[in-house]
Structures are given as C-alpha cells and as structure tokens.
Amino acid sequence: xxxxxxxxxxxxxxxxxxxxxxxxxxxxxxxxxxxxxxxxxxxxxxxxxxxxxxxxxxxxxxxxxxxxxxxxxxxxxxxxxxxxxxxxxxxxxxxxxxxxxxxxxxxxxxxxxxxxxxxxxxxxxxxxxxxxxxxxxxxxxxxxxxxxxxxxxxxxxxxxxxxxxxxxxxxxxxxxxxxxxxxxxxxxxxxxxxxxxxxxxxxxxxxxxxxxxxxxxxxxxxxxxxxxxxxxxxxxxxxxxxxxxxxxxxxxxxxxxxxxxxxxxxxxxxxxxxxxxxxxxxxxxxxxxxxxxxxxxxxxxxxxxxxxxxxxxxxxxxxxxxxxxxxxxxxxxxxxxxxxxxxxxxxxxxxxxxxxxxxxxxxxxxxxxxxxxx
Amino acid sequence: xxxxxxxxxxxxxxxxxxxxxxxxxxxxxxxxxxxxxxxxxxxxxxxxxxxxxxxxxxxxxxxxxxxxxxxxxxxxxxxxxxxxxxxxxxxxxxxxxxxxxxxxxxxxxxxxxxxxxxxxxxxxxxxxxxxxxxxxxxxxxxxxxxxxxxxxxxxxxxxxxxxxxxxxxxxxxxxxxxxxxxxxxxxxxxxxxxxxxxxxxxxxxxxxxxxxxxxxxxxxxxxxxxxxxxxxxxxxxxxxxxxxxxxxxxxxxxxxxxxxxxxxxxxxxxxxxxxxxxxxxxxxxxxxxxxxxxxxxxxxxxxxxxxxxxxxxxxxxxxxxxxxxxxxxxxxxxxxxxxxxxxxxxxxxxxxxxxxxxxxxxxxxxxxxxxxxx
Numbered sequence: 001x002x003x004x005x006x007x008x009x010x011x012x013x014x015x016x017x018x019x020x021x022x023x024x025x026x027x028x029x030x031x032x033x034x035x036x037x038x039x040x041x042x043x044x045x046x047x048x049x050x051x052x053x054x055x056x057x058x059x060x061x062x063x064x065x066x067x068x069x070x071x072x073x074x075x076x077x078x079x080x081x082x083x084x085x086x087x088x089x090x091x092x093x094x095x096x097x098x099x100x101x102x103x104x105x106x107x108x109x110x111x112x113x114x115x116x117x118x119x120x121x122x123x124x125x126x127x128x129x130x131x132x133x134x135x136x137x138x139x140x141x142x143x144x145x146x147x148x149x150x151x152x153x154x155x156x157x158x159x160x161x162x163x164x165x166x167x168x169x170x171x172x173x174x175x176x177x178x179x180x181x182x183x184x185x186x187x188x189x190x191x192x193x194x195x196x197x198x199x200x201x202x203x204x205x206x207x208x209x210x211x212x213x214x215x216x217x218x219x220x221x222x223x224x225x226x227x228x229x230x231x232x233x234x235x236x237x238x239x240x241x242x243x244x245x246x247x248x249x250x251x252x253x254x255x256x257x258x259x260x261x262x263x264x265x266x267x268x269x270x271x272x273x274x275x276x277x278x279x280x281x282x283x284x285x286x287x288x289x290x291x292x293x294x295x296x297x298x299x300x301x302x303x304x305x306x307x308x309x310x311x312x313x314x315x316x317x318x319x320x321x322x323x324x325x326x327x328x329x330x331x332x333x334x335x336x337x338x339x340x341x342x343x344x345x346x347x348x349x350x351x352x353x354x355x356x357x358x359x360x361x362x363x364x365x366x367x368x369x370x371x372x373x374x
Numbered sequence: 375x376x377x378x379x380x381x382x383x384x385x386x387x388x389x390x391x392x393x394x395x396x397x398x399x400x401x402x403x404x405x406x407x408x409x410x411x412x413x414x415x416x417x418x419x420x421x422x423x424x425x426x427x428x429x430x431x432x433x434x435x436x437x438x439x440x441x442x443x444x445x446x447x448x449x450x451x452x453x454x455x456x457x458x459x460x461x462x463x464x465x466x467x468x469x470x471x472x473x474x475x476x477x478x479x480x481x482x483x484x485x486x487x488x489x490x491x492x493x494x495x496x497x498x499x500x501x502x503x504x505x506x507x508x509x510x511x512x513x514x515x516x517x518x519x520x521x522x523x524x525x526x527x528x529x530x531x532x533x534x535x536x537x538x539x540x541x542x543x544x545x546x547x548x549x550x551x552x553x554x555x556x557x558x559x560x561x562x563x564x565x566x567x568x569x570x571x572x573x574x575x576x577x578x579x580x581x582x583x584x585x586x587x588x589x590x591x592x593x594x595x596x597x598x599x600x601x602x603x604x605x606x607x608x609x610x611x612x613x614x615x616x617x618x619x620x621x622x623x624x625x626x627x628x629x630x631x632x633x634x635x636x637x638x639x640x641x642x643x644x645x646x647x648x649x650x651x652x653x654x655x656x657x658x659x660x661x662x663x664x665x666x667x668x669x670x671x672x673x674x675x676x677x678x679x680x681x682x683x684x685x686x687x688x689x690x691x692x693x694x695x696x697x698x699x700x701x702x703x704x705x706x707x708x709x710x711x712x713x714x715x716x717x718x719x720x721x722x723x724x725x726x727x728x729x730x731x732x733x734x735x736x737x738x739x740x741x742x743x744x745x746x747x748x
Contacts (some may be wrong), residue, residue, distance in 0.1 A: 001515070001547055029662065032513035033539060038721035039513055039682075041520070048515030048547075074514055080578050080606045081543040084629055088540065088606065092632030092663050092693075139406035139413055140448055141375070148417070162456075165407060167463065169455040171447055173375055207614030208582035220597030230452045232462065234608010255458055258466030288403070289466050296553055347412035352654050359507030 003047045004072040006107060008086055009065060014019040016061035023052045023066045026096065028368055029089045031074060043363060044137055047275050065099065077110035079275055080236040087262060098107045098262045103274060111274040112171040112239055116249040117311025117337055121278055123248070124224060125160050126197045130367040131335050133360055134161040134316065136342035137183065140168055144179040148186040155190030157353055158360035160171025160253040162187060163227045164203035166253045171211060176202070182222045201225040204242055207234065211241035213306075218246050225249045225278075231257040243276030244322030251316065252277035266297050269302025269315075278337060279314035284329065293332070300333050314338050323355060324364040377421045378446040380481060383439060383474040390435035397426045397440040400470065405448060409540050422448055439473065451484035453649055454610040461636060472636045477648060482682025483650040486613055490623040490684025490729045492678075492710055495652055498598060498623070499534050500571050504741040505709050507533040507734055508690065510716035511557065514542055518553040522560040529564030529572040531727055532734035535712060536561060537601045538577035541629045544584060550576070551591045555597050558595045575599040578616055585615035592620050599623045599652075605631040609649055617650030626651035626691065638669050643676025653688035653712060658703065661694030667706070674707050680742065690714050699728060700736040709741045 008030075014022050031050035032039060039045050053067040056132070075082040090096045103111075114204040122128055137147045144181050147168075154162045162183075170176040180202045186198045204214050204226045211233075218226060225248050232255055243250055252272045258264075259302060263273075268282050282299050283289030300315035317329055318340035329339055341359055348355040382404075388396050405424035406413060413419050427441040449456040458598045464470045469689050477485075477570075488494070509528050511521045521542075528536045536557075546551040554576045561574045578600045581742055585607075592600060599622050604612040606629055617624055632638075642656045656673050657663030674689035691703055692714035703713055715733055722729035739745060 025662070026642050031541070032515070033541060034512045034717035035721045038717065038723065040647060041516060044513055044515035048513065071515075073547060074541065076543045076545040076579075078584070080545060080579050080581070080603075081541075081545075083545070084541060084579075084603065084606055088603070088629030089632075089693075091630050092657050092665075094632075094664055132634050139410045139415075139418055139422065141406070141416060141418035141445075167405070167407060167448065167455075167458060169450045169452060169458070171450040171455075188409075197628070205450075205454055205458075205610070207608075207610035208585070209614050210452070210610070211582070225556045229454075229458065229462070232458055232608070232610075234581075234606070234611045236579070236581035236606075237608045237611040254466060255462030256465050258463075258468075288399070290468055291466075292620070343408035344414065349412065359533060 001043050001047045002073040004104065004106060005069045006072055006104045007053060007102045008068050008070055010068065011097040011099055012064045012066050013095045016057055017031070019055055019057065019064045023055055026090060027068050030068065030085055031071065033089065039316065047071060058084050058339050062271060063067060071241045072104065072106055075107065077107065078236065079111055079239055080234070083235060091261065096261070098266065100263065100266050101270070103308065105308055108212060108310060108336065111185060112243050112276045113274060113310035114249070114276060114278040114313050115243065115247065116278045116315045119311065121249055121314060124197065125199060126159060131330055131363050132160045132314070132338040133155070133363050134338045134340040135159050135345055136161060136163050136165050137168065137339070138165045138342060140165055140171070141173055144174045147174060147179060148182040149199060150224065151183045152186040152190050153353060154356060155187045156194060157356035158196070159198060159356065161199055161221065161225070163201040163251060164256050166203055166227060166229055168203045171207040176214055180217050181221050184223055189323060199224045201227045204228045208237060208241055211237065211245070215241070218248065223248060225251065227253055228254040229253045230272060230275060231255065239275055249278035249322050249372045250276055252280045254282055264291060265298035265302040269299045270307065273303060273307060273310055276315055279316050279320050280318040281340065284317030284321060285318035289319045297332065304336070316340050323359045323362065326359065327366050330366050339363060375417050375421045376447040378478065379443045380446055380478045381427060381476045382442050382444055382472065384442065385471040385473055386438045386440050387436060387469040387685050388438070390431055391432065393429055393438045396427055396716060400464060401426050401442050404442065404459055404740055405445065407463065407560060419469045421445060426470060446478065446551065449481065449482065453485060453609065453613055456481065457609060464646070465635065470635070471552060472640065474637060474640050477682065479682055482648065482684060486617050486650045486651060486688050487648060487654040487684035488623070489617065489621065490652045492688045493685065495623055495688060498571065499573060501534060503709060505704055505737050506534045506688070506712040507532070507737050508537060508714040509533050509719055510710045510714070512539045512716060512720060514539055514545070515547055518548045518556045519691065521553060522556040525557045525574060526560040526564050527727060528730060529561045530568060530652050531730035532570070533730060535573055535575060535599070537575040537625060539630050540601060540603055542577045543579040548589055554591050555595050556595060558597055573598045578602040579616060582611060582615055584640055585611065585619070589615070589619050592622065597622065601623065601625045601627055603627045603629040604646060604649060605629065613649055623652035624650055626654045628656055639672035639676040643673045644681060647681060647684055647687050651687055653690050655690040655692050655714065657693035658691030658695060663693045671706065678710070688712050697733045697736065700733065701740050704740050713737060
C-alpha cells in the first residue's frame with residue numbers, strides 16, 4: 001500500500017464544543033465510511049483512514065478550518081475518484097465547504113493539466129503580451145449562417161477568441177457539425193483578410209458517443225480550441241473525451257459549477273486547471289452574478305500560481321461585462337487576461353461594429369505595446 | 375423551429391419589489407443569455423426565449439416560487455444540455471434554487487429511464503413483494519479477497535443486494551477487474567449453496583476509456599447490476615457509458631450531488647430516474663446526514679409516481695441506518711423499498727453473521743408473506 005498522504009481544507013460550521021467530533025466524522029466519511037473500531041485491517045487503519053491534521057476556529061467559535069490528511073492511493077490517481085474522496089458524501093453535509101486542496105506531485109502528474117496554457121494560447125494567436133479579447137456567438141436559436149456572419153464580424157473587427165455561447169449544443173436549429181464548419185470557415189476567411197489569427201472555440205457537449213462525433217468534426221475542420229463545461233460533462237469525461245481526445249486548448253465554462261459548495265478559486269481555478277483547462281471563465285464582480293472582487297482575484301491567482309508541472313492558464317472574467325469597464329478589468333487582473341464581452345457588443349445593434357472596434361482599441365490602448373505599464 | 379415548451383420551478387430569494395425583474399432576468403439567463411432587445415430574430419424571441427409563467431410569493435414576501443416556460447428545442451433532447459437549460463448559469467446565483475421540472479413526453483421519451491425499475495429488480499432477485507435488503511463491501515483499502523469473503527458472508531446470510539462501497543474505484547489495492555471477478559464468483563457460489571439469487575453491484579467510475587474497460591468486465595463476468603455516481607461521472611456519461619452501454623440495472627449513488635442547489639426529490643428522485651437509475655440511494659433522516667423526513671419521503675414519491683414511460687424505481691434510504699430501525703423505515707416507505715445497512719453490520723465484529731441474520735429476519739417479519747399489512 002502506498003502510504004502517501006495529501007491535505008484537504010474544509011470549513012465546518014458548528015458549535016465549538018462539537019468540532020472535534022465533527023472533524024473526526026468528516027475524516028471517516030471521506031475515507032473508510034464505516035466505524036474505525038470495526039476495521040481489523042491494520043494497513044487500512046494506518047494508510048487509508050483519513051486523519052484530522054489541524055483545526056483552527058474563528059474568534060466567534062462557530063466556523064472552523066479543518067485540515068484532513070487523505071490517502072493518495074485511495075484516489076486511484078483518477079480525477080472523479082479524487083473529487084469523491086474530497087467531497088463525495090460531504091457534499092451532502094450542508095455545514096461543510098471544501099476550501100482548498102494541496103495537490104502533491106503524484107496527483108498533479110496524474111492529472112493532465114493544460115495543453116497550452118496562457119503562453120500557448122498567446123503563441124497560437126500571435127499576440128505576445130497585450131490583454132486578449134473574446135466574444136460569444138449568440139443567441140441560441142440562431143441558424144448556423146447567422147452565427148457564422150457574427151463570427152466573421154467579430155474576427156474582422158479584431159476579436160481574438162470567438163466562442164460559442166455555452167447554450168449552443170447540438171440542437172436542430174444549429175447542429176454541431178454544420179455550425180462548426182460554417183463558423184470555422186467564416187473565421188478563416190476573416191483571418192485571410194486581416195492577416196490576424198483569430199480562433200473559434202465551439203461548445204462541446206453530451207456523452208461519450210456525441211463527444212467522439214464532435215471530436216471528428218473538430219479534427220476534420222481544423223478547429224484550434226473548444227469550449228466545455230466540466231461540471232455538465234462530468235470531470236472524468238471532460239478529461240478523457242475533451243482534453244485528451246481533442247488535443248486542442250480548452251476554455252472551461254462554469255455552468256452547473258456554482259452550486260457546488262466548493263470554494264470558487266479551488267474549483268474554477270486550481271482544479272479546472274489540473275483537469276486540463278487552458279483558460280477559465282468565471283462571473284466577474286459587478287456583473288450579473290454575485291461573486292465579490294476578492295473571490296474573483298483568488299480565481300485568477302489560482303489560475304497562475306505554481307501548481308506542479310501545470311502551466312499557468314488565462315483567467316476570463318465575464319458575465320455581463322461592458323466595454324466601459326475594460327480599463328478597470330485590466331487594472332484588476334493585469335495584461336495576462338482575456339476580456340469576454342458578449343451581450344454588450346450585440347446590444348449596440350447597427351453600431352455593433354463600432355462598439356467591437358472600441359472594445360479592441362481600448363484593450364490595445366491600455367495593454368498594447370504603446371500603453372504605459374499596467 | 376419546434377415551439378414546444380416545458381416548465382421549470384425555481385425558488386428565488388429576494389425582496390418582493392425585485393422579484394419581477396429577477397424572474398425576467400432568470401428567464402434570459404437560462405435561455406438566450408443576452409438582452410432580448412438586442413435580438414432581431416423573431417423566431418428566437420418567440421420560440422427560444424424563456425418566459426415567466428407564474429410567480430407566487432410566500433407570505434413574508436422574501437421567497438418566491440417562479441415558474442419559467444422553457445424551449446424544448448433548446449435542450450436538444452440531451453440530458454447534459456437539459457441540465458444546462460435548467461440550472462447552468464443560475465447555479466452561480468446563490469439566491470436561486472431549482473425546485474421541480476415538469477418533464478413533457480418529448481423529453482421523457484428522449485431520456486432512457488430505468489432498464490428494469492423496481493419490478494425488474496424484484497424479478498431478477500425472485501423476491502416479489504417483501505422489502506429488499508442491501509449491504510456494502512467496506513472499507514476501501516481492503517484487498518479483493520477480503521471483499522469477496524465479506525460478499526460471500528452477506529449472500530449466505532440472506533442479503534439481496536451487495537454493493538461496492540462507492541469509494542471503491544479502480545485503486546491499486548483492489549483493481550476493478552480483479553475485485554469484480556472475485557466478488558461476483560463469491561456471490562455466485564453463495565447463491566448455489568442457498569438457492570437464492572443475491573446480486574452484486576460493483577462501483578463504476580472514471581472517464582469513457584475506463585468505463586469501456588469496466589463494461590467489458592461487467593459483461594465477461596456476468597455482472598447483473600452496477601452502482602454509479604451520476605454527479606461524479608457526469609450525467610451524459612452516466613447515460614451513455616453506464617445505463618446504455620452496460621445494459622444492467624443501476625443503483626444511483628448521491629455522491630457529489632448534495633451540494634447542488636437542486637431540490638433532492640427532483641435530482642435524486644425524478645431526474646436520476648429519468649437518466650436511467652433503477653434504484654436511488656439517499657441519506658435517510660436520523661442518520662449521518664441532514665435531510666429531514668419530508669425531504670426523504672418526497673424523494674421516495676418521486677421515485678414512484680407516474681413519469682411518462684419511466685418505470686417506478688426503488689428508494690434506498692441509507693447513510694448510517696441500523697438494524698433497530700428496520701420497522702420504522704418500513705413504516706415510512708412501505709414494502710417497496712431497499713433497506714441499506716453497512717457499518718452497523720460490520721461493527722458487530724465476530725457477531726456479524728448473527729446481526730446480518732437479524733437484519734434479514736426483521737425485514738422478513740415485517741414485510742414478508744407472514745407479516746401483517748405494513
């Protein structure tokens with residue numbers, strides 16, 4: 001038995017006089033899931049049973065940071081089972097939040113990590129240092145031709161990354177194969193005209209059968225990037241059928257992820273990066289969602305700080321961003337960021353092209369080679 | 375464009391004077407995800423944009439049941455995209471809970487539903503009407519031989535369903551292929567001795583590649599049932615690679631599901647059943663978890679009430695149940711239930727066989743042919 005351990009950090013809300021018992025119960029729940037007194041195998045007790053490493057209580061005494069020491073072997077070095085050991089049954093305990101995980105090299109090395117990371121995406125785009133721009137093909141229900149026209153308009157006006165709305169799946173109004181072929185060709189045509197290298201990221205969805213069909217389209221059409229929702233696909237399927245089978249950089253979308261009682265910086269930052277995201281979309285503060293600035297900066301930090309051999313990835317603050325906020329977003333995140341603006345460009349109507357150009361120009365002005373340090 | 379609609383019920387917590395605006399924003403978020411004023415395609419506005427059907431506020435005025443009318447076409451009749459339309463982005467809104475979905479025949483028919491259901495499991499077991507018994511192979515870390523011995527002891531003593539602990543994946547201490555072969559043979563040997571038909575349900579896990587390998591083992595060893603965690607595998611992968619590819623009845627486990635801000639009766643009852651579960655494990659009240667009795671009874675009701683062509687499935691109240699509670703559990707759920715007791719049997723130590731026999735005898739006494747109506 002491999003006796004290696006790793007540490008996971010939880011918050012437990014309970015009265016101070018119950019925390020020792022609750023922490024010990026959490027250790028049992030997340031490992032052997034039976035009374036340790038009934039275990040006769042000494043190796044299991046020594047190497048598999050999780051143990052409580054530390055407990056730190058807040059001054060009010062009703063919230064406690066509990067660090068567990070968990071068995072690496074019990075994860076089977078597989079992502080789904082890792083999530084199970086971290087937060088399978090305890091996801092059913094309302095008073096428990098998963099705050100952080102210290103991923104050891106053994107686990108980091110077993111998870112794929114990004115294929116390209118921030119640097120690789122910049123290289124593919126030919127944009128070494130300014131902030132990157134991104135917009136979304138919307139609304140769902142539009143026919144493929146309309147989405148291709150919109151993609152062309154984005155690419156011609158200078159948007160770097162053009163992604164499908166995450167609601168574009170394989171619906172009859174815009175079937176995946178037809179949509180991806182048309183949009184990919186529209187962006188390629190724009191690139192020939194501009195001399196730039198805008199990239200289209202279609203939305204990947206469904207079970208292994210559909211994912212295999214979509215992988216064929218991605219390959220056949222020369223698609224260079226995809227968008228995927230790890231929590232809708234399932235993390236093991238995201239790794240196998242998207243990150244590994246498709247082989248192109250992945251933009252991770254947080255759909256269905258926000259409900260998990262897992263710290264956003266851990267799930268959308270550290271873990272999505274470990275599972276293979278090259279960039280992570282998250283709801284920026286001040287938009288349509290409720291994450292505060294501190295949470296958003298923590299996600300960006302988790303995307304960039306050292307994590308085994310996993311490259312740094314790009315944070316993509318999004319969710320109701322507007323062109324007027326470009327400088328503020330850059331001030332928050334620096335140049336190594338993707339600014340994603342969707343609805344605010346589209347709502348300009350006949351003036352959409354001008355607004356896209358404003359967006360691109362403001363990003364260039366505050367982070368391009370002519371800009372001051374920012 | 376297919377103009378068919380279906381309805382989803384949410385709870386929004388907000389001041390009464392904001393609910394109209396919040397409900398309209400939810401409808402946009404869960405469909406077109408852009409300002410409707412910027413949409414020029416009349417068909418999209420008419421057929422794809424979600425609309426607010428009704429709003430009912432509680433007397434205090436800070437909690438509101440909002441019913442949205444959603445586009446069936448936007449789901450692409452695929453389970454992952456259905457979840458996306460129901461709760462993709464709104465999972466990121468802490469004040470929103472998904473309460474219920476009215477699944478129309480078009481969506482029901484597109485989802486696989488159970489392969490066997492309650493009646494099919496009873497038929498395979500040869501147990502027409504008493505309550506069923508189940509126990510779990512534990513703890514993780516045990517070698518395959520020990521798990522096989524335990525399975526044999528359960529089967530000989532009269533347990534109907536013997537499932538892997540959901541923490542048993544494909545770890546080096548008990549690799550899937552080796553473990554499943556040994557346990558399946560141990561249960562078959564017990565069945566030959568007893569003349570009964572106990573069934574072993576190994577735990578399925580991982581991405582499509584591992585799932586395909588596990589499907590081969592399931593097939594080669596004649597495994598008749600599997601255990602799987604839909605929220606760890608990902609629902610689309612659960613459907614494709616477990617329910618459809620393996621073709622045997624499935625026990626669904628709630629690991630990683632409890633954190634979702636989705637009503638448990640909807641997720642563990644109605645939706646898991648639609649996705650293909652034949653029985654659904656949930657944390658019963660009074661055990662190690664915090665669901666109350668009303669929540670648990672609602673899960674059982676969702677497992678059984680009419681739902682298109684989907685057969686009724688078996689509720690499995692679990693999570694720290696004890697032999698002393700057999701009669702009480704049967705009083706709650708009736709005979710058409712699986713009683714899952716794990717740790718309480720194992721902690722009997724040398725008296726385990728006697729405790730298993732007590733468990734089986736008490737279930738027989740209160741629900742078997744000799745019992746009064748219960």
